Amino acid sequence: MFLALASLMLAMAQSPPPAPTGSPSVDPASLGPAVGQPIPLFEAHDQDGRPRDFASLAGPSGLMLVFFRSADW
């Protein structure tokens, strides 16, 4: 997946989105809930079409939740 994302920088067919130079105004450390803050409730379908929420994804110590750009391009 990370590798797939990295491929974005390469010229590809299907008019890939332009690679951002990184918005200078956005401090990535400020994005999303801060350390010590609760996450919002969420639900989404997994690759097998099953609805999943935090409780169904977390282990006894919690969850590593990765946000990535796309599995398509």
Place this chain on the structure above:
Amino acid sequence: MELESQRDALKRRGLGLAAVSYDSVAILKDFATRKKIAFPLLSDPESRVIRAFGILNEADYPPGQLAHGVPYPGTFVIDAQAVVRYKFFEKTYIERWTAASFLTLAGETPLVSAQDTSTATFVLRTASSSREAAPGQRVTLVLDFEMKPTMHAYAPGVHGYRSLRLRLDPQPLLTVHETAFPAPHPYHFAPLHETVPIFEGRFRITQDVTLAGGRDFTELLKTADPTVTVTGTLEYQVCSDRVCYAPAALPVHWTISVLPLDRERSPEAIRHQAAKP
């Protein structure tokens, strides 16, 4: 893929693993099958979860673009009470933090050993979080020290002694992050009436590096064994309660195999389509 390979290590720490994108279930199913991914990939085609987390990237991808709806890429480590414990968002989109790097920073082995060095005053074992990385990925370099009895090394911030410092030789294919030190101990040396910050016993310093994402790895990847060798110098000064040794330096090195980029896309029929104007 990197996360799948770390899934067992995460599981041993009691952590579940899931990844969210704005892709359809069909795209994620195809991707999971091709990449042999068994952990949950969550489909968020309307970017509801991404918005709820406040990480929708509309600055770079305004409405109407194919990529409208994507998040700023990043990772949360969330405890069982649903509270964020760690958070990793990189400055440039192509630089990827890796699960192996997180596990190393959280104290998890296995690490890949690099070298063992024994000096008169300490033993140094170096390692890294991964043997290999793709352009843009982060690797944690590890230096484990075992000071000999009564010996101590000086910590950053000390005056009058050479503090422990890792200097990596600059090279274009590598971004070097800050060196992370443990909290030093205060050491009172009565004859000089001074208290100084030191390290003693066993301790670990870590150094993250990223295979520089924006650089062109094409030529390197054409070679038979594409690797990046990280070289540098460890500066230090060690004293005991009776003897002070001269400031010294030690060469250190790590080798990282460079993985090719993945250019494969999902089948055309299920790809994202740019919104019609």
